[in-house]
Amino acid sequence: MSLWLILPVSLPAFTITGIWVVYAMALYNQHVCPVNNWLYNQSCEEELSVQRGPVLCCTLDNVPLISKCGTLPPESCFFSLICSTGSFIVMVIVLLRYAHVIEKHQNCVLNTAGLSTGWICAAGLIMVGNFQVDHAKVLHYVGAGVAFPTSMLFVCLQSALTYRLAKTQGEYNMGHLRCGMTLLAFIALVLSGVFFVQESFVLQHASAIFEWVFCVIIMLFYGTFAFEFGGVSGDTLMVLAKGGTQGSPSRDCKVESVRGPSQHQPESISML
Template sequence: MSLWMILPVSLPVLSITGIWVVYAMALYNQHVCPVDNWLYNQSCEEDLHLQSGPSFCCTLDNVPLISKCGTLPPESCFFSLICSTGSFMVVVIVLLRYAHVIEKHQNCVLNTASLSTGWICAAGLMMVGNFQVDNAKVLHYVGAGIAFPTSMLFVCLQSALTYRLAKTQGEYYVAHLRVCMTLLAFGALVLSGVFFCQESFVLQHASAIFEWVFCVIIMLFYGTFAFEFAGMSGDTMAVLARGGSLGAAGRELKLETLVGMGGQSHPHQPETMSIL
């Protein structure tokens, strides 16, 4: 596995692991209800000694939403760290994907729109992680309102872009995979939003489940960029250095310039630490 492939693969691994660590910390500190305790959390009338779960009464305030798992220390600190790190990785991956499309094909509206929505999503994720819902509810929900729709828009644009650029059968398989993941993410996001607005305790928990499912699918979607990043080279950095102007015409001009100067062209030079 090349160095470029590790970056998109590490994002879902880091994010999914971090989410579960935050949930485990919140559960250990009795800040959220455990998953296996949802069946009898609809009422707090039972004596606590009769309950087989935690020694506190679970209410709607303890619903294990991802955000609820990170509202109190120490898990709130870890939640902020995971979101900030994930936000930075999203910025880098989206930027590299943008440059890779220009390098291998040419720039287009879908590519530019994907870059914009990806960076907006990263900004929303940063707000979600650093403004906990119990301390800064307005800013937290503003961040969530930015991150969730823009992440959904980003995967839609990338799915369409993959189909537009696909030439081989393998690339079409990747496009089919991304469309399936996009449809699943859209369904999970819609159900999470619908159930979140309900007062029912059961539906609130269902909203939490679909919120987790949506985030996991989005993270796995980013992992699929490893297919394209396997073919990246140092020329991708040149695209960024030139401000995204190194398209097909730019590569031909570069080749003609080298030949005219009596130099030799090496379009597939090995990556070095200086290039990185």
């Protein structure tokens, strides 16, 4: 079993723990309201960061969206570090997944599309982490507008690819798991986006919760690649060294590897 399986496991362990640490720091510094707080006001006499007492006055500027949790220092520094490091790990995982599919089967449209969307998602995540919403709103929303849809498209492509390449019951079970996670992520993303554009305090807060759910599901989805990465070897890296040209390109991935030349040659040729 390859040690490469540690890589997809480390991504959700690092990112999920990291964003919850950022949330805890933002909560400690009173930069956002707690997740369990559903009471908001149009305005407050004092800013949240200077308020004291068991009951806090919160406005929509204090909704605990992930981006809001990482918009002010010191938590903004950790948020940028987590997003940048997570983006790098995502790029490596996506690249190894691409090479592993070529090594074990052959290249196809689904595999190439998965590589492209995964890397685009990583680029958007870097923008989200390094352009805080309160200081560079346009660039932050551009990054979010890139990262969220492409991450959703990536898990859809990988779910379809898992089913396409499945041969054993274990591989089909993994396809079922990924399909279920993809469905839950899609529901969470849609609800988060719909609630985010509403003016209701309750719906804005619900949007933040669904955003957290979506991000956690996506990170856990990457963790499921440990199932395939146990078979990553030096030959997988050689596929990358060759430019991913092993096997003939195909519109649909095939379960069996590309066969060699036929063993039965015409008699006229064999006599030569």
